[in-house]
Amino acid sequence: MAGDFVGVMDSGLGGISVLRELVRVLPHEDFRFFGDSAHNPYGEKTDEQVRALTGDIVGRMVDDGAKAVVIACNTATSAAAASLRSQYDLPIIGVEPALKPACEALPGGRILVMATPVTLRLDKFQQLEHEFDHTCDIVPVPCAGLAGRIEQGDLDAPDLHGLLESLVGPYAGAVDGVVLGCTHYPFVRRQIAEVLGDVRFFDGAAGTARQTRRLLAARGELRESGEGEVTLQSSIDTPEELALYRRFFTCEM
Ligand code: DGL
Numbered sequence: 001m002a003g004d005f006v007g008v009m010d011s012g013l014g015g016i017s018v019l020r021e022l023v024r025v026l027p028h029e030d031f032r033f034f035g036d037s038a039h040n041p042y043g044e045k046t047d048e049q050v051r052a053l054t055g056d057i058v059g060r061m062v063d064d065g066a067k068a069v070v071i072a073c074n075t076a077t078s079a080a081a082a083s084l085r086s087q088y089d090l091p092i093i094g095v096e097p098a099l100k101p102a103c104e105a106l107p108g109g110r111i112l113v114m115a116t117p118v119t120l121r122l123d124k125f126q127q128l129e130h131e132f133d134h135t136c137d138i139v140p141v142p143c144a145g146l147a148g149r150i151e152q153g154d155l156d157a158p159d160l161h162g163l164l165e166s167l168v169g170p171y172a173g174a175v176d177g178v179v180l181g182c183t184h185y186p187f188v189r190r191q192i193a194e195v196l197g198d199v200r201f202f203d204g205a206a207g208t209a210r211q212t213r214r215l216l217a218a219r220g221e222l223r224e225s226g227e228g229e230v231t232l233q234s235s236i237d238t239p240e241e242l243a244l245y246r247r248f249f250t251c252e253m
């Protein structure tokens with residue numbers, strides 16, 4: 001039975017960057033966000049583990065009556081979205097590295113794609129890279145450890161700055177654009193810019209929100225009035241963790 005909320009999931013609090021855009025584009029909808037922080041990071045697990053964890057969460061949202069589910073995680077989308085779409089009869093919207101808008105905006109430019117090792121390894125990104133690598137110099141940067149570090153909060157700590165230095169410092173001053181191919185990374189956009197200098201950033205949140213709106217409208221399930229509610233949940237079910245989620249939901253980005 002179709003319910004009347006949109007489920008949004010991620011491996012942790014990163015998907016809140018997509019949730020914020022969803023709320024902006026679809027202000028009348030109710031959203032239930034679930035972050036699987038207890039199992040973060042997904043981006044350094046096997047494909048099978050990511051598929052199983054994502055499948056459990058999406059299955060629960062469907063059982064609870066979601067009318068659509070947004071997989072607000074590049075890693076989980078790459079590993080699980082296609083098989084989940086064939087399993088359920090409701091819109092399942094994913095997020096992918098925003099390589100297309102980056103290459104269209106910066107033809108001939110040098111573009112870093114920061115993402116998890118799983119996202120960069122799987123077919124979805126390999127195909128995307130192949131589609132655009134004749135238009136731009138695409139440099140994939142697997143960012144092991146970064147999502148897990150962002151999960152801890154405290155985004156201006158020296159150790160986080162050091163991690164960013166080691167991941168992207170070698171490209172400082174020598175890159176035109178950065179694709180934030182993991183939904184955690186928009187929360188450290190400023191910190192990345194402090195390492196890289198003047199670059200343009202691209203992420204998949206806006207495209208995902210537009211696609212969610214399109215699919216709900218096509219099914220006649222878009223709410224056009226009333227104020228939507230947002231519920232935040234985590235698999236680390238403590239007041240401290242939920243306070244961190246709320247902080248990420250409202251902080252300046
Ligand atoms: N936020 C997830 C993504 O967009 C990944 C973080 C993780 O490794 O769990 O890829």
